[in-house]
Amino acid sequence: MYSVVSLFAGIGGICLGFKQAGFKIIWANEKDHSACLTYRHNFGNDYLIEGDIRNISEAHIPHADILAAGFPCQSFSAAGAGRGFSDPRGTLFFEVIRVAKAIQPRIVFLENVENLMEHDNGRTFQTIYSSLVELGYIIRYQAMATHEYANIPQTRRRIYIVAFADLELSDRFRFPEPIPLTSGAMECLKLDERKPDIYYYSEDTPFDRYIRDSVKDRRYIYRIFNGSARKLTNSKCPTLTASMSTPRNAAVLRDDFGVRRLTLRESLKFQGFPAEFYFPNTIKIHDAYKQIGNSVSVPVIRRIAEEIRKTL
Known part of the structure; x- marks a missing residue:
């Protein structure tokens, strides 16, 4: 079984995709x-090391076939500050290089926002x-969108980098082909099922009243960004981001209640996590939303990992 070392693992989205494709983390x-x-709630505690990668010696990191990293993207995001390598989070990419140099994986797999190229x-990107x-x-x-490659109606575009230490492996590798999208976002939701009160805009505040008045069309999801509502008429879910941890930046809909x-x-469903994946009861809802938005x-990931496994 091919082995994987995972940096910036988050809640384990990349790890899960590789595990589903037959790799061992x-x-x-x-x-x-x-x-x-x-992460531990869903994967156990056998191999996760908690701490700043900058403080971890490469001597403590095992050799592996794959080095995977969804390194922090906020510095390169079009929706973020865009400070890039001038942001301390942006320089964390060089930790990937440090670890790759030390453990010499056959393949380095990276995921980030599409804006990384621009x-x-x-x-x-040239750096x-x-x-x-x-x-x-x-x-x-290759830049790939969730709604084009996962049969999930979320408009999430990301760049995926697969780097090979061997030219023959690189020549054999193919990114997966697009697949048809068979359902719209609203078909994935149950509008006749009341959810816990915490999810509803029900308080008598100007912002809650504005959202209730703005979100009228039950056929679509709305994107609330910086307190402004916009209807997505493409029948998809907007890109889920870390900022959706606040009600002022969220994906919103009108149901029967x-x-x-x-x-x-x-x-989680719009990110393709399985039904058994969830959060421990010690996690605040604010943090849970942030973790989903920061994930993949x-x-x-699974489809790319399957192609990597075929190549190996």
Whole structure:
């Protein structure tokens, strides 16, 4: 069985995709304590190391076939500050390079926001590309959307980088082909089932009244961003982001009982997590939403991992 070391593991979306494709996760690292609680709740505590990767010696990281990393994307996001490598979070990419240099995996797998390719007029992506090339890797990359590659109606586009230490492996590898989307976002939801009160905009505040008045069409999900409501007429769920941890930045709909946010379970479903995956009862709802938004669309990861396994 091929082995994986996972950096910036979050709640384990990348790990889960690789596990579903038949890989074994032998070591994973995550800094955020709340995310670690969720990870351990679903995967156990056999190999997750909690702490800042910058404080972990590469001597303590095992060799593996795959090094996987969904390194922090906020610095490169079009919706974020966009500070790139001038943001301490942006420089965490170089921890990936440090670990890759030490453990020499056959393949490095990276996931990030699509805007990574355009950030700083392409110079950021060129730095990432060159850093991998200098270690001897051959780079393959592709932007892929969840609704095109996972049969899940979420408009989430990300860039996936697969770097090979061997030219023959690189030549054999193919990214998965698009697959048809067979359902719209509202078909994935139950409008006749009342959810817990915490999800509804029911308070008598100007903001809650504005949301209730704005979200009228039951056929679509609305995106609430910075307190403003916009209807998504493409029958898809908007990109789930870490900022949806607040009601002012959320995916919202009208059901038989009022106007509400997507529930945690519905949000996990739009990221392709299985029904048995959930949060421990020690996690605050704010943190749970943030963790979902910071995660990945699991079926996209699984499909790429399956192609990597075929290549190996």
